[in-house]
Amino acid sequence: MCTGKCARFIGVLLFPLAICAIISNLLLFFPNGEILNIDEITDFVWFFHGIIGAGLLVFLPAFMMLGAGGEGCCANRCGMILTVLLAALGALGGAYCVVISAMGLASGPLCDTGDGVYVYPFRNETEDESYLFKKDTWSICKKPKNIVLWNIVLFSILLGIGAIEAVLCLIQVINGLFGFFCGTCLRKRRTGVA
Secondary structure, eight states: OOHHHHHHHHHHHHHHHHHHHHHHHHTTSSEEEOOOOGGGGGGGGGIIIIIIIIIIHHHHHHHHHHHHHSSOOOOHHHHHHHHHHHHHHHHHHHHHHHHHHHHHHOOEEEEEEESOEETTTTTTTGGGGGGOOOOGGGOOEEEEEEEEHHHHHHHHHHHHHHHHHHHHHHHHHHHHHHHHHHOOOOOOOOOOOO
């Protein structure tokens, strides 16, 4: 497979991942479809790690990879070096999404524990007592309903998407460098034999 085709394939894979990341980040703003006040939304959602990190910063290299892939061979070394630079940016966006998602998972959601005040009941826990592995503690959050599960699922999805995007973008960095230094594709030429 030539480097142009590989770039195009990675670009095609990145589009649905970026869309899923944006949707997952948006869903974190509306737990169970509820519209909450700004001060009732978990703080790590406001880092826009799915919208900007795993979303917009990944769309840029994906578009460039599709262009570099052309119709199988781009024969354009300048295009390949641009994919390297943008893929590095995409890898940083994916890594940013992984870090913020991991922090969001570790700290837990902001919720009402029954007294009408929104707090982070799971922060400051040690790893031995993490709420992630003790489902019976999730019931401490009364409002919004099922907020703990909502956050765990969506932050986990974002963590996975960010990791996959970072890996794909790093593969494109290697692929793009190879395409830049060695050429993007070897075309088979027909020679006439008498």
